[in-house]
Amino acid sequence: MAVLGSLEKMQILAYSDASFTTQLGPAFVVWINPASYTYKYKICYNNRQAQGSNGPSPDFNRIATDTVTLDLIFDGTGVVPSPNPSLLPPPNGIADQLAAFQKLVFDYNGTIHSPNYLWLSWGTLQFQCRLQSLGLDYTLFMPDGSPLRAKASCTFLGFTSEQQLAKEANNSSPDLSHLVTVKVGETLPNLCYRIYGTSLPYLRVAAVNGLSDFRNLKVGSQLLFPPLSEVPS
Template sequence: MIKGLLGIIDKMHIEVFPSKEYIEPPKKTIIVQLNPEKYTMKHNVVFCESQATGTSGSDLSFNRIEGEEVTFDFFFDSSGIVPPGKIKDGKGEETFLDAVGDIANALKPAIVNPFGEVETVEKDVEEFKNLLMGYDGDTHQTAYLRLLWGGYSLSCRLKSMDIEYTLFRKDGRPIRAKVKCTFKGTVSYKIMVAKENKSSPDLTHERIIKMNDNLALLSESIYDNNSFYIDVAKNNKLLSFRKVSLGQKIKFPPIK
């Protein structure tokens, strides 16, 4: 918000979470050095193939829809031409001073000391890699991540990382790198089961009121419990659970 008001481009954020529930605040937030120029999304349907003896074709039976995959290229540069990325604790929310600092860095001339030694990007790339795919000895898992960029959001885990170094100092140490990352979307078992079960009380349902429909009975059929109809009435701003009009659309929110 602050950056938008000051005309600074919002950078992509990668939040690193301690568990698969995504309930606790993130441990760290990576703010990338440069926004990716593009990204590739992949959606995959898996079939079971069966072919009868003596036939030339196969019968495809639906098996599953795999989680979304997305690939980004991240750039690291320590030459001083581009302001550095950031790694912050928690959600990494930008303050007014952060935004002012970004403006100052953007306006600062890129002057490189010809007698100085340019820092390498090895440390930044290694820290980035450890946050995204470092193994946690307590949970016996790699990191749970959330990608945030504009309106795009994906809860995911890192599937693969390719590191390409493209510019070097005289001693052969890299000062520029392109890191290609493929992330695979993930959901908790509870949410996955809820999505696959169309009548699950963990999903929001909509019903169009028909003749002889009763809010209490509809609530009981969805929640498998006869005590939520008052909450449904309040959620739909009804004056009374008995005053439901024919053809009215009623939403039944998930149980929290």
């Protein structure tokens, strides 16, 4: 296992397809992990109330899309260590950082005729999503007015492909075993999320595969993901 307290930076991965199989370039690694995030669930009801009744009788309508909201800090002062230690503080403040981030999460991708599909990966937070809103609050500047620090307030909408929704709707579908070849940048929690729809069984899957360090998977190795009902507690 990884040493308790070791620093792991949040990554944001971009994909060009709704099944999250074609990754677009390397992951964006944040400079400063968010201090907190909010994961919101919502159930929608039809607010039905009979004429003359004393109160409403809401009927279930649907489970609404999950949302994750968080703030990310961008810093070009040199005080905050870069995710890549070989990089020097950029001469133009945070302009390049923000441009790369905005291109990844917000800008229109002409190939897919929409912004990119995104995957937030940080510990047990494994969230397939798309950006709903982005607000930038600039708080520190160079003498020429170039921003040195900014806070990006982000809201992400959970995303599930039509194929996955169809599988989830078919409650009689068998829970099959999967043999997965590890690719660059993949972690056990996000593989569990992709296969099971939740990252929570990652420690049990690590035990099934005899992994002593689930955070550092060997690229090219094969991992067995048994039916969820057969993963030992």
